[in-house]
Amino acid sequence: MSLEFSAEAQKKIAALCERYPSKKPVVLAALHLAQKEFGHLSDEALQLVGHTLDLPYAHVFGVATFYTMFRREPGGKTTIRVCTNISCMLRGGYDVLAAFESKLGLTKGQSNKDFGLVEEECIAACANAPAVVCGTKYFLDVEPAQVEEIIRYLREHPHPESEVV
Amino acid sequence: MPAEIGTKLVSAKFGNEAAKTLAGYEKLGGYQVLRKALAMRPEDLVNEVKASNLRGRGGAGFATGVKWGFVPKDSPAVHLVCNADESEPGTCKDRELIYWDPHLLIEGMIISAHALRAVHNYIYIRGEMMREYAVLVRAVEEAYQRGYLGKNILGTGLECHLTVHRGAGAYICGEETALLNSLEGRRGQPRLKPPFPAIKGLFGEPTIVNNVETLMNVPIIIDKGAQWFAGLGVGRSGGTRMICVSGHVERPGVYELPIGVTFNQLINEVCGGVWKGRKVRAVIPGGTSMPPLSVDELDVPIEFDALMTDERIRPVEVRPGQLFDLGGGRQLRTMAGSGGVVVIDDHEDLVKAVWRIMKFYAHESCGQCTPCREGTGWLEKVCRRVANEQGKPDDLELLASIAHGIAGNTICALGEAAAWPMLGFLTKFRADFEAKIGKVRAA
Numbered sequence: 357m358s359l360e361f362s363a364e365a366q367k368k369i370a371a372l373c374e375r376y377p378s379k380k381p382v383v384l385a386a387l388h389l390a391q392k393e394f395g396h397l398s399d400e401a402l403q404l405v406g407h408t409l410d411l412p413y414a415h416v417f418g419v420a421t422f423y424t425m426f427r428r429e430p431g432g433k434t435t436i437r438v439c440t441n442i443s444c445m446l447r448g449g450y451d452v453l454a455a456f457e458s459k460l461g462l463t464k465g466q467s468n469k470d471f472g473l474v475e476e477e478c479i480a481a482c483a484n485a486p487a488v489v490c491g492t493k494y495f496l497d498v499e500p501a502q503v504e505e506i507i508r509y510l511r512e513h514p515h516p517e518s519e520v521v
Numbered sequence: 522m523p524a525e526i527g528t529k530l531v532s533a534k535f536g537n538e539a540a541k542t543l544a545g546y547e548k549l550g551g552y553q554v555l556r557k558a559l560a561m562r563p564e565d566l567v568n569e570v571k572a573s574n575l576r577g578r579g580g581a582g583f584a585t586g587v588k589w590g591f592v593p594k595d596s597p598a599v600h601l602v603c604n605a606d607e608s609e610p611g612t613c614k615d616r617e618l619i620y621w622d623p624h625l626l627i628e629g630m631i632i633s634a635h636a637l638r639a640v641h642n643y644i645y646i647r648g649e650m651m652r653e654y655a656v657l658v659r660a661v662e663e664a665y666q667r668g669y670l671g672k673n674i675l676g677t678g679l680e681c682h683l684t685v686h687r688g689a690g691a692y693i694c695g696e697e698t699a700l701l702n703s704l705e706g707r708r709g710q711p712r713l714k715p716p717f718p719a720i721k722g723l724f725g726e727p728t729i730v731n732n733v734e735t736l737m738n739v740p741i742i743i744d745k746g747a748q749w750f751a752g753l754g755v756g757r758s759g760g761t762r763m764i765c766v767s768g769h770v771e772r773p774g775v776y777e778l779p780i781g782v783t784f785n786q787l788i789n790e791v792c793g794g795v796w797k798g799r800k801v802r803a804v805i806p807g808g809t810s811m812p813p814l815s816v817d818e819l820d821v822p823i824e825f826d827a828l829m830t831d832e833r834i835r836p837v838e839v840r841p842g843q844l845f846d847l848g849g850g851r852q853l854r855t856m857a858g859s860g861g862v863v864v865i866d867d868h869e870d871l872v873k874a875v876w877r878i879m880k881f882y883a884h885e886s887c888g889q890c891t892p893c894r895e896g897t898g899w900l901e902k903v904c905r906r907v908a909n910e911q912g913k914p915d916d917l918e919l920l921a922s923i924a925h926g927i928a929g930n931t932i933c934a935l936g937e938a939a940a941w942p943m944l945g946f947l948t949k950f951r952a953d954f955e956a957k958i959g960k961v962r963a964a
């Protein structure tokens with residue numbers, strides 16, 4: 357096997373396995389950890405997760421491709437999730453998304469080495485719409501004019517989603 | 522005594538940074554109710570929750586004590602799972618509740634676990650809620666260190682474990698059986714019911730799934746008494762409710778309110794009225810899966826039963842003159858749902874708003890049932906072309922028949938979550954759709 361989990365990740369996985377009657381429920385956590393350590397979930401990363409938890413590759417593949425936070429391709433350091441769902445749309449969420457697209461030079465769904473840009477569904481911040489989330493950092497009541505400043509801030513303070521993994 | 526505006530139970534510590542730590546929480550009296558509850562018999566706790574008229578805050582408003590009563594008495598293993606997947610558009614209370622008062626949730630879970638004789642318990646938190654996940658993990662660790670969780674809690678001989686389980690992006694995992702599959706390490710696809718989770722849930726064992734806000738009310742009930750809690754509410758709905766107001770109001774926000782507050786009071790007295798001096802056009806009463814209200818239906822209180830039965834609310838139709846049948850001839854008015862109130866003003870393009878709602882459900886369908894997988898996709902597509910003034914003359918009939926074909930024919934209620942608002946908007950705001958199609962014909 358070409359990939360290995362770090363000692364710290366192995367310890368975390370072993371501790372989590374204690375919390376459930378079998379290893380299978382740990383698959384989401386292990387995938388989060390693999391994404392943190394390897395940047396994305398390559399075939400080898402999925403194999404490693406399967407091997408670590410005694411799960412068939414097909415099962416791990418099925419799980420990894422069901423959930424939208426897992427990525428099979430490399431992405432940017434900080435993922436910018438811009439909500440355009442109803443409450444955000446009503447207060448200009450699409451304009452905020454368009455501002456991110458133009459300032460980043462990315463179309464939603466794309467990424468470069470610093471940023472990934474995602475059109476997100478409701479992120480439970482509707483009372484502060486339009487809302488944007490990057491890892492543990494929320495940007496609330498966002499106006500298109502603030503987008504440039506947000507990008508500058510994130511360049512200096514990246515918020516990778518692996519922060520809390 | 523019914524609650525007054527300003528009565529705060531679960532949101533009392535909002536804004537208080539100190540209360541988020543165990544020491545701060547204990548200073549305010551935290552974990553004292555737990556001591557009282559652990560000295561009570563489980564069946565007495567269940568009866569207390571029954572008598573309090575606490576109803577589930579996750580969406581369906583099911584009576585919590587009654588649900589707890591479904592767990593078989595002599596089952597060797599029972600689990601309590603907290604549903605912290607909050608992702609119904611318009612809903613943003615659980616995230617705030619967890620952020621500001623994680624220990625109230627943990628205390629509520631330990632008490633509820635004792636009532637259910639549940640030993641291995643879980644909080645399933647939405648993957649995108651990373652800040653709140655970190656808050657919870659820390660709080661759970663603190664509770665273990667202090668002996669509130671573990672093999673022998675507070676020296677009572679009782680064992681109670683709590684594990685925070687993170688999702689990874691999928692709205693459908695808020696549906697309780699999809700959540701259980703996800704917790705078991707599978708794709709988050711709903712299970713056929715029956716069997717219901719209270720009989721056969723997590724790892725095949727009896728499981729109670731409750732919403733964050735539901736569980737946070739439990740310590741308050743045990744502290745102040747069921748009668749007091751029931752008295753705060755209206756009819757068969759005890760306590761207060763967290764209401765999330767978003768959209769076109771002056772002061773959107775997450776407010777804890779008496780259950781008897783009406784939508785007009787909410788909009789005008791609590792939220793400072795509609796923004797920019799405009800007027801209300803439509804109100805989504807409890808997350809986007811609930812049929813909307815029109816401006817003449819806003820004197821109804823935000824209460825579970827009232828929203829289902831108040832005759833001032835016009836029932837949803839399949840097509841003009843034909844009522845939608847909820848089963849057994851029951852009419853569908855609307856429901857209090859998740860507490861997510863979305864206010865839409867008279868300048869908004871309603872058809873575009875409905876399209877955005879349908880886009881969400883089409884995106885989130887797990888794909889297991891054909892009516893939902895195909896139907897939600899069609900609803901989105903047809904709504905889009907009507908919104909873009911490219912609709913066909915019979916598109917309204919088509920939308921209604923697709924929605925009608927989904928409702929009642931699927932494994933889980935995501936099907937209804939798309940079909941009900943579609944039919945509801947067509948019933949009450951038909952002219953908006955017709956005008957769009959009229960423009961095509963005129964062109």
Ligand SMILES: Cc1cc2nc3c(=O)[nH]c(=O)nc-3n(C[C@H](O)[C@H](O)[C@H](O)COP(=O)(O)O)c2cc1C
Binds near residue numbers: 579581585607731935
């Ligand atoms: C599609 C769908 C999504 C749901 N999402 C949530 C959710 O995010 N949070 C929640 O508490 N309940 C959600 N529910 C309701 C749950 O299935 C379940 O009824 C609820 O968690 C029970 O808790 P309660 O009795 O305390 O309300 C959802 C239901 C459906 C059909």
Ligand code: SF4
Binds near residue numbers: 710887890935
């Ligand atoms: S109704 Fe939709 S979301 Fe629910 S199980 Fe069927 S396909 Fe999946």
Ligand code: FES
Binds near residue numbers: 443444610611
């Ligand atoms: S709709 Fe955007 S955060 Fe809820």
